[in-house]
Amino acid sequence: MFENLPAQIKVVEVGPRDGLQNEEKNIPTADKVRLIEALAATGLKNIEVSSFVSPKWIPQLADALDVAGALNLPDVNKSALVPNLKGYERFKEAGLNQVALFMSASESHSKKNINKSVDEAFVALAEVCDLAKRDGYPVRCYVSVVFECPYEGTVSPEQVTRITERLLSMGIDEISLGDTIGAATPNQVIDMISRVARHCDLDKLALHFHDTRGTALVNVLAGLESGISIYDSSLGGMGGCPYAPGAAGNLATEDLVYLLHGIGCDTGIDLDRLVDAGLLAQELLGKKLPGRYLGAALGKRQKGCPAVESCADNSGSVVR
Amino acid sequence: MFENLPAQIKVVEVGPRDGLQNEEKNIPTADKVRLIEALAATGLKNIEVSSFVSPKWIPQLADALDVAGALNLPDVNKSALVPNLKGYERFKEAGLNQVALFMSASESHSKKNINKSVDEAFVALAEVCDLAKRDGYPVRCYVSVVFECPYEGTVSPEQVTRITERLLSMGIDEISLGDTIGAATPNQVIDMISRVARHCDLDKLALHFHDTRGTALVNVLAGLESGISIYDSSLGGMGGCPYAPGAAGNLATEDLVYLLHGIGCDTGIDLDRLVDAGLLAQELLGKKLPGRYLGAALGKRQKGCPAVESCADNSGSVVR
Numbered sequence: 001m002f003e004n005l006p007a008q009i010k011v012v013e014v015g016p017r018d019g020l021q022n023e024e025k026n027i028p029t030a031d032k033v034r035l036i037e038a039l040a041a042t043g044l045k046n047i048e049v050s051s052f053v054s055p056k057w058i059p060q061l062a063d064a065l066d067v068a069g070a071l072n073l074p075d076v077n078k079s080a081l082v083p084n085l086k087g088y089e090r091f092k093e094a095g096l097n098q099v100a101l102f103m104s105a106s107e108s109h110s111k112k113n114i115n116k117s118v119d120e121a122f123v124a125l126a127e128v129c130d131l132a133k134r135d136g137y138p139v140r141c142y143v144s145v146v147f148e149c150p151y152e153g154t155v156s157p158e159q160v161t162r163i164t165e166r167l168l169s170m171g172i173d174e175i176s177l178g179d180t181i182g183a184a185t186p187n188q189v190i191d192m193i194s195r196v197a198r199h200c201d202l203d204k205l206a207l208h209f210h211d212t213r214g215t216a217l218v219n220v221l222a223g224l225e226s227g228i229s230i231y232d233s234s235l236g237g238m239g240g241c242p243y244a245p246g247a248a249g250n251l252a253t254e255d256l257v258y259l260l261h262g263i264g265c266d267t268g269i270d271l272d273r274l275v276d277a278g279l280l281a282q283e284l285l286g287k288k289l290p291g292r293y294l295g296a297a298l299g300k301r302q303k304g305c306p307a308v309e310s311c312a313d314n315s316g317s318v319v320r
Numbered sequence: 321m322f323e324n325l326p327a328q329i330k331v332v333e334v335g336p337r338d339g340l341q342n343e344e345k346n347i348p349t350a351d352k353v354r355l356i357e358a359l360a361a362t363g364l365k366n367i368e369v370s371s372f373v374s375p376k377w378i379p380q381l382a383d384a385l386d387v388a389g390a391l392n393l394p395d396v397n398k399s400a401l402v403p404n405l406k407g408y409e410r411f412k413e414a415g416l417n418q419v420a421l422f423m424s425a426s427e428s429h430s431k432k433n434i435n436k437s438v439d440e441a442f443v444a445l446a447e448v449c450d451l452a453k454r455d456g457y458p459v460r461c462y463v464s465v466v467f468e469c470p471y472e473g474t475v476s477p478e479q480v481t482r483i484t485e486r487l488l489s490m491g492i493d494e495i496s497l498g499d500t501i502g503a504a505t506p507n508q509v510i511d512m513i514s515r516v517a518r519h520c521d522l523d524k525l526a527l528h529f530h531d532t533r534g535t536a537l538v539n540v541l542a543g544l545e546s547g548i549s550i551y552d553s554s555l556g557g558m559g560g561c562p563y564a565p566g567a568a569g570n571l572a573t574e575d576l577v578y579l580l581h582g583i584g585c586d587t588g589i590d591l592d593r594l595v596d597a598g599l600l601a602q603e604l605l606g607k608k609l610p611g612r613y614l615g616a617a618l619g620k621r622q623k624g625c626p627a628v629e630s631c632a633d634n635s636g637s638v639v640r
Contacts, residue, residue: 211534244620
């Protein structure tokens with residue numbers, strides 16, 4: 001354990017999209033921009049800033065073009081979710097860097113989520129992908145419910161392998177495999193990755209865990225042991241779980257970074273500044289976020305702990 | 321990873337003591353008894369039921385004798401915290417099965433917690449231990465802050481090894497090594513256990529993790545990989561963190577059990593009944609508890625999910 005971990009980890013911050021789209025409160029455009037700037041100030045180099053899904057479905061992110069237009073972060077790879085050709089037209093106006101597509105690994109989830117079979121989803125996805133590649137954009141694709149589907153139960157690694165191969169053959173640059181309902185345990189992660197890796201380049205795979213049952217970080221550990229070096233997370237764990245009201249959803253970025261730094265993986269992220277950003281997010285959303293590290297660090301700050309800097313330092317070693 | 325895990329795990333439930341002593345609300349004796357009975361109904365065989373620390377310090381557990389007297393659970397190993405000879409006299413009246421002692425691994429934490437140096441703590445502890453062994457009681461000892469001390473920073477594995485050896489030489493049957501402020505990362509756990517194991521029998525060691533920074537389960541995984549088969553946890557994560565108000569404290573028993581079942585370790589515990597007990601604890605304390613699995617399972621129940629039984633089943637594999 002911990003003998004051959006990737007030294008450098010790419011953290012993809014999905015809070016401004018995957019987080020905010022699942023929060024009840026709709027926050028103003030200027031505040032979204034402040035939040036994204038606070039995230040960039042932590043050293044995060046990959047941020048999903050919004051979504052071009054129809055505002056009819058995701059009213060919280062109806063201002064995607066305005067948010068994108070207000071951002072001036074040349075060092076950050078800024079992506080946005082693109083569901084179809086219409087969304088792609090808006091994406092191109094936005095001046096962002098990376099297209100993010102999405103699909104499901106199970107037929108039932110695909111039908112419920114986008115009213116398409118998996119094969120139909122591939123057709124729609126290829127249309128956008130071809131244009132994006134032609135226009136020179138890198139393309140990422142989320143694959144939902146790769147371990148457990150809320151309608152079908154366990155998804156087979158063979159199905160996930162077929163989908164991953166097909167996405168790579170379309171020229172997609174990065175595939176984010178999602179444990180959408182947060183039900184996987186680390187043995188499943190190791191098994192899945194070992195099978196997918198027989199056919200795919202590990203460097204193109206990202207893992208996207210939810211902390212619904214507390215297993216997000218043990219699954220990250222399994223991913224690291226399997227050689228995966230890209231992980232998605234959401235500031236403070238913004239977003240919740242659409243399948244269980246009140247439950248935790250996305251893995252919190254601070255929890256991920258605390259673990260990674262503790263076991264010696266570099267992220268380029270300043271954990272104390274992440275806490276600043278998390279505090280801002282709590283203020284904007286008017287609620288406590290579920291991230292564990294955030295709660296501990298803010299608890300210490302509120303208590304007026306004189307050693308607050310070292311409480312939330314990057315080393316993960318000394319906490320007074 | 322996961323190749324040589326212990327097949328059978330002993331879970332020590334500390335909620336009625338370590339949990340309730342840190343909750344603001346003082347719940348009536350009869351409700352404590354109901355809660356302990358609900359825990360026993362899950363299949364838990366080791367429950368710390370109360371504390372004989374002076375009611376002046378822990379008023380929440382002033383009714384330890386009454387709680388113990390009302391319990392009729394012959395199949396459960398019922399322990400209680402015993403701080404000194406006076407507490408031991410009360411323990412003997414209570415009809416419980418196991419004495420639980422406690423000390424700190426760092427000088428500063430020991431001074432702040434019990435106003436004794438580590439050496440002075442050993443003297444007081446040996447007095448109780450000798451009597452308890454003479455009277456035929458098994459003895460467990462908690463060692464606090466074995467990884468990080470809130471006053472001194474990192475605690476050396478050599479110090480923890482010395483303490484562990486000395487406790488075992490006194491005849492103590494089980495030593496629970498505690499990450500009291502929830503700051504350890506799994507590399508520290510592996511390093512610590514590998515050093516302690518050179519001098520001690522692994523079967524006598526338990527691990528007690530806090531989820532303050534989200535690392536409790538990754539540390540359990542590191543403990544499992546290191547061959548430790550006894551883990552402490554608290555129903556729903558009752559107890560909070562005394563060092564950071566509002567932050568998470570004890571590892572939640574449901575999160576632990578979900579992970580263990582998922583990776584194929586047997587616990588003898590019914591996860592769905594744990595959720596029942598967690599719901600009762602929330603009702604008695606009048607608040608939402610921080611455990612992740614509990615929040616997800618109760619969210620599903622509230623939503624009226626028809627597949628609630630399989631949502632919270634023991635296999636940890638299929639969640640609809």
